[in-house]
Amino acid sequence: MTTGVPLSTTPRRRSRVRTFLPPAVAAWLILEIWLLSLVADAAGGLTVAALLAGGIVLGVMVIKRAGRRAFRNLTNTFQQAQQGQQPASRGAKAQSGGGSGNGLTMLAGLLLILPGLLSDAVGLLLLIPPVRAWTGRRLTGSLERQMAVAPAGTFGDAFQQARIHHPDGKVVQGEVIREDGPQQPGRDAGYRPPLAP
Numbered sequence: 001m002t003t004g005v006p007l008s009t010t011p012r013r014r015s016r017v018r019t020f021l022p023p024a025v026a027a028w029l030i031l032e033i034w035l036l037s038l039v040a041d042a043a044g045g046l047t048v049a050a051l052l053a054g055g056i057v058l059g060v061m062v063i064k065r066a067g068r069r070a071f072r073n074l075t076n077t078f079q080q081a082q083q084g085q086q087p088a089s090r091g092a093k094a095q096s097g098g099g100s101g102n103g104l105t106m107l108a109g110l111l112l113i114l115p116g117l118l119s120d121a122v123g124l125l126l127l128i129p130p131v132r133a134w135t136g137r138r139l140t141g142s143l144e145r146q147m148a149v150a151p152a153g154t155f156g157d158a159f160q161q162a163r164i165h166h167p168d169g170k171v172v173q174g175e176v177i178r179e180d181g182p183q184q185p186g187r188d189a190g191y192r193p194p195l196a197p
Helices: 016-043 045-082 088-098 101-113 117-126 128-149 155-165
Strands: none
Touching: 016 045, 016 117, 045 101, 045 117, 101 117, 101 128, 117 128
């Protein structure tokens, strides 16, 4: 049975992210442990424990606040849609100062929750509004560039390709019969029950 999608016989090239991400994560973890040991030698283990606990508490507060703000924005959008009003555009919200950077704020909170001084420093930097806005612009620009060079296709095509490369083992035998001619009035013009219950 064929799906109509040509299968490529050329080997797929490994992406840069899959190549460099594991060594980068390992280096980051080693650096975090080394920094924690330096602070523990200089100030003591109780100080390190207090820094880690403070980071967790601050991170939870940041994520909670950003989540409430995102939920409030979502509720306002739904209320405007129910009243027939056009919801405010994303650019208008960003200019008014509300609703901008919830995703990056939550990322900052997550980095604060992760144990380590380097992740805490990056999380604290992302809490500064100009740094968060600059990072958001850079990420948006990068995403737009990657989407511009991506091959044309729909989400359905991507899903079908994923199913071909990673099938779940279910095979449905069947045949498609297409009748392009005019329908005869007496034949199959009535109700057709579904095939599966």
